[in-house]
Every structure is written in C-alpha cells, then in structure tokens.
Amino acid sequence: MEGKEEDVREGANKFPERQPIGTSAQSQDGRDYAEPPPAPLFEPSELTSWSFYRAGIAEFMATFLFLYITILTVMGVVKAPTKCTTVGIQGIAWAFGGMIFALVYCTAGISGGHINPAVTFGLFLGRKLSLTRAVYYMVMQCLGAICGAGVVKGFEKASTFERLNGGANFVAHGYTKGDGLGAEIVGTFVLVYTVFSATDAKRSARDSHVPILAPLPIGFAVFLVHLATIPITGTGINPARSLGAAIIFNNDRGWDDHWIFWVGPFIGAALAALYHQVVIRAIPFKTR
Numbered sequence: 502m503e504g505k506e507e508d509v510r511e512g513a514n515k516f517p518e519r520q521p522i523g524t525s526a527q528s529q530d531g532r533d534y535a536e537p538p539p540a541p542l543f544e545p546s547e548l549t550s551w552s553f554y555r556a557g558i559a560e561f562m563a564t565f566l567f568l569y570i571t572i573l574t575v576m577g578v579v580k581a582p583t584k585c586t587t588v589g590i591q592g593i594a595w596a597f598g599g600m601i602f603a604l605v606y607c608t609a610g611i612s613g614g615h616i617n618p619a620v621t622f623g624l625f626l627g628r629k630l631s632l633t634r635a636v637y638y639m640v641m642q643c644l645g646a647i648c649g650a651g652v653v654k655g656f657e658k659a660s661t662f663e664r665l666n667g668g669a670n671f672v673a674h675g676y677t678k679g680d681g682l683g684a685e686i687v688g689t690f691v692l693v694y695t696v697f698s699a700t701d702a703k704r705s706a707r708d709s710h711v712p713i714l715a716p717l718p719i720g721f722a723v724f725l726v727h728l729a730t731i732p733i734t735g736t737g738i739n740p741a742r743s744l745g746a747a748i749i750f751n752n753d754r755g756w757d758d759h760w761i762f763w764v765g766p767f768i769g770a771a772l773a774a775l776y777h778q779v780v781i782r783a784i785p786f787k788t789r
Contacts, residue, residue, distance in 0.1 A: 539628035547633055556612035560638050561645040563604040563616045568649025568745050571596050572668035576657055579665045590731050597736070598724025605716035614716070617739040618642055623693040623770035627778050639741070646745025654749050667750030670735045670743045671758045681734045681758060685765025686772070688726040688738045693773035695722040701782070737762035738769070 547553040574596040578587045588595070605614035613630070615621045618639040625635040654662045672681035699715040723738070730736045737743040743762035 540631045540634075542632050544631040544633050547631065553634065553637070556634070557637050557641040559608045559611040560615060561641040561648075563608045563612075563614070564642045564645030564741055564745075565649040565652075567600050567604055567616055568646045568742060569652050570600050571742070572650055572653045572746060573656065575668040576653060576662070576665055580661065591728070593731065594724050594727035597727050598720045598722075600720075601723045602716045602720025605719055609716065612638070616642065616741075617692075617766075618741050619689050619739060619766035619770040620693055620696055622767055623696070623774040626771055626774040627697065642741040643744050646741040647748050648745075650745040650749040663750070663752065666754065667746055667752070668735075669746040669750040669752070669754070670737045670762050671754055672734055672761065673732060676733050678758060678761060681761045682765045684730045684733045685737055685761055686769040688730050688736065689766040689769030690773045690776075691726050692719070692722050692738055693770045694777055695719055697773060697777040701777075734758075734761070738766055740766055 571593075574588065574593055578589060578593055581587045601616065604616055608614040608616070613624070615624070615638055621630070621635050621638045621642070624630055625632065630638075650668065654667065657665075672678055695718050699718050726738055727736045730738075740763045743759065747756060747759050
C-alpha cells in the first residue's frame, strides 16, 4: 500500500490539476498576467518595418468601408418620405455598431482595429502605441473616411446628396453647442473606456474568451451611443467619420459645428484613458 500511495503522490506532482477554463496560472509575484511594457514615445525603427505600413493600410481600408456602409445607410433613411419604410434610427445605430464589430474583428490582429482617431488618441495616452504610429493611424483613418464618403456621393446625385446634408454631423435644432460638445465627450468616453476594458491584459489573462469577444462590446457600445446621441449631433465620436462627411458635403452647415467633433471626442478619449489607467488599473502615466 505504501508503494501505491507513493505513486499517487508522484503522479499528483508530475501531473497537477488543470486550471479551470478561462483562468491562467499565477506568476510568482502573485499576478496571473504579464503587464505589457509601455510603448515608447518615438519608435523610428517602425518606419522601416512592413508591418507598420500594412497596419496603416488596414486602418485606411477599415475606415473606408465603415464610412461607405454607414453614410449610405444614413442616406437611405433620410431621403425616404416616411421613416416607416426604412430601418430608422435604430437601423442607423446598428449599421455603425455592426460595422465596428465586423471591422475590429477583421483588423484587430493587424493594426489593433482602431478605425477612429479618438480611440487611437486614447490608446496613445495609455501608452499602448507610439506617437509615430498614432499620427500615422490618424492620417490613414481620415483619408479612408474621405474616400468612403466620396464613393457614397458618387452613388447619389449631387443635388440629392447635398439636400440630405451628406451624412455630415452638426448640432440639431433645439440644442446648444455646449449640449453637442457634452454629448460627444460622454459618448466617446463610453466607447474608449469599453475599448480599454475589452483589451485589458489582466482581464484577458483571467478570462481566455475575452480577446475573442472584444469586438462585440466595442461594437455594442457604438450602437448604444448612437441610439442616445443621434437626435443631438447625429453622433460623431469619431473625428475621421465627421471629417470625411464634412469634406465631401462641403457646405457651411457641415463646417459650422465641426470643431465639436474633434474637441469632444479627444476630451472624452483622454478622460477614458485617465480613468481606466489611473483609477481602475492604478497604472501611473510614465514617460521615458
């Protein structure tokens, strides 16, 4: 019997019990995850890497497709004589949220699936990417948005496109510029905070399904924010989306409130990065 008990002990040590699904073994310092190092402020070596340019191309294509589908959906709803024959505001919100879900899923492994300068800005403040990559992403996102809105205008007659405001963002009648700015700040905060939470290294380590499901809460956050703020600003929360529509629309009305759709999202992204990194994760902002 002693020999059998010894075999059992040796077997238990040699083949330890597996971790429950969705967890990972703790490290010696008591943490069950490895915190990724902060990205450097400048990374000149990125400029010689093909993966750097490939990521920018992915951001361009994703934002192009995003604007194409969403602005075309907006055009279809606005030009209909009655909303009962269209997908309505709910359909517009689903178009925006659904496209973000699909495009983040497609591009997350290539560029991170930002598709939004505000998201890029927030992740830059959280030291998730370098300034070099952040600026490059923002430029490619804006170019993709302009091209996507331009293709939509090509499908619509110029007179129809202008009459329907080209899908441009502006503060609706009955609301002040302060209302619009506040809506953009809060809406972008919800989106960027969701991005930080969905891609959190600690949560990814503890719940193995989180990286796979990350695009879902991000897309759903976009959907919910659109439901809330379409009546106020048409919902920007994405400076590239607002810039692309405004440039192709090229009307004074599209530019009157345009600053709101840059200042608001950037403030919201900064607040979300600060809240998640300093308050939730207690990670101090460091420079090097």
